[in-house]
Amino acid sequence: MKWLRISWAVWAAGVVAASAQCTVSFNENAWIPNSYWNGSDSSGGFTDHAVFFQNNYNPAWYSWSGFSLSNVNDTNTAGYLNQYAVFSGTGYGAAGTYLIAYDDTYGEEADVIRFALPTFVQGLYVNNSTYAALTMRNGDEYGFSKRFGGATGNDPDWFLLEIAGKDRRGRIVGTTNRYLADFRFTNNALDYIQSSWTWMDLRSFGTEVSTLHFSLSSSDSGMFGMNTPGYFALDQLVYAYAPAAGQTHSTALHMSTNLFVAWASGWTNYAPGIVEDGDTNNPYYGFNPLFMDPAKALGTASNDAWEIVSLGGGGQITLLFPSAIEDGPGWDFAVFENSVNDSFLELAWVEVSSDGSNFVRFASHSLTTNEVPFWGAYVETMNIAGVAGKYGLGFGTPFDLAELPDSPTLDKRTVRYVRLVDIMGNGSVTDSFGNAIYDPYPTTGSPGFDLDAVGVIHASSESRLAASSGGVQASWLLLSNFVYEVQWSDRLDGDQWQILGGAVTGRNEQVIVNDAATQLPGKFYRLIRRPQ
DSSP states (O other), X not given: OHHHHGGGHHHHTTSOOOOOOEEEOSOSSOOOTTOEEOSTTOOOEEEETTEEEEEEEETTTTEEEEEEEEOBOOSSOOSGGGTTBBTTSSSGGGOSOEEEEEOOSSSSOOOEEEEEEEEEEEEEEEEOBHHHHHHHHHOOTTSSSOOTTTTTTOOOOEEEEEEEEEOTTSOEEEEEEEEEEEOOOSSGGGOEEOOSOEEEEOGGGOSOEEEEEEEEEESOEETTEEOSOOEEXXXXXXXXXXXXXXXXXXXXXXXXXXXXXXEOOEEEEEEOOBOSOOOTTSTTOSBOGGGOOGGGGSSSOOSOTTSOEEOOBTOEEEEXXXXXXXXXXXXXXXXXXXXXXXXXXXXXXXXXXXXSSOEXXXXXXXXXXXXXXXXXXXXXXXXXXXXXXXXXXXXXXEEOGGGSOOOTXXXXXXXXXXXXXXXOTEEEEEOTTSOEEEOSOSOOBSOSOEEEEEEESSBOOOEEEEEETTEEEEEEEEOTTEEEEEEEESOSSSSOOEEEEEEEEOOSEEEEEEEOOOOSSOOEEEEEEEEO
């Protein structure tokens, strides 16, 4: 109900925000004191708060790599048999459970953290394991690993943890490091072996982190690799999702960006949902017909909060496009809602289809844990992902078709339908991980999700070539924000291409070009596209 909300937008801005993050602390399950889990159940890892921590266990050797859960408290026992202890004795803040990571440099990479959705990782705490720390301090009993600093204390030894973040396509989006031990100082009094939990800030990695990768290296290395035990401890992983429009790392796309090459051109199956507010004494009770015109969702996005179609509680609509949406590099389309501030966010699921019958829904995650009343509503932008309505009026929430699982019923190169389904914000429905979803509830007048527009970033320039007695006719869909040239040549292996007609500016319209001069034995055509 955006038209009523305008009158109290200033008041709502003063509401205190809920915590815009999720902390994975590993303390939700009761553990027997001084125990651990090392993957011996061959599960391959575990999931906590929608984050997967990988583990590789080899039953033939009773060995593991990757991440193990532990609450072992032993800072004194040296050697491999104490591989599950952290050097501070307990988890961060004296909590019980933490992770021990083993970076196996010989086998398959296992110390990997995987996020279900592109994530804005805030950071995590790291520390030495007791096994690694005591080995660096004293050397080992076999003479395999040296004492850091050597006999004189002057050897410039070091033990380095490196973290890399990657997006879902495997591209590195950020790197950082931390010396868990450093003896390179001229003044030996400054040399250290870390023994307390230290925060590593990962916000510079941005909002597209899909995996975190960890690697250890040491000055004490030989022909078979690192001699220092390849262990470290990890606790309190904190993450969130992209922040509001205008903030650093926001993924909001303004309606004026030239990324958009097309907009929805048709609609079908508009099924308005219920009026969520059952108070008939409310003077604004009902579903205002002004907000029930699906045509208002067509064309470009608007700065007018009234030019929308409301879905109502649990309602839906399907939009069609002049050309199919295709999976390109990065975001492929964006959905616009009409919220007049960054806190009154009404949400909708987003589903796509190639044939109009079989739809696939984007995975969603909500970190909002309490009900959101209509008056004084506050939904923190960084607490939601994978749903439309994350951003306010004039800013679109982007979606990447690559995030969808492969399906035999969906061709990501040819998506012709986008369906929006309103989320009942009273906690009666859940996200992809079983968490109740909350948004302002109940609403009336323009109840539920208010759809402004859907803009296309990657669209297929569908073409057709037909020959007739009068020559050749070529037709293309020319997308906005691009300039096109139709060129021809009598050979494919040359560079003598000539322009047929002139340059044409795309306006999301089908353009037909005729060529009557076809006397050559063979003639080839191509379409050249460049940004406007």
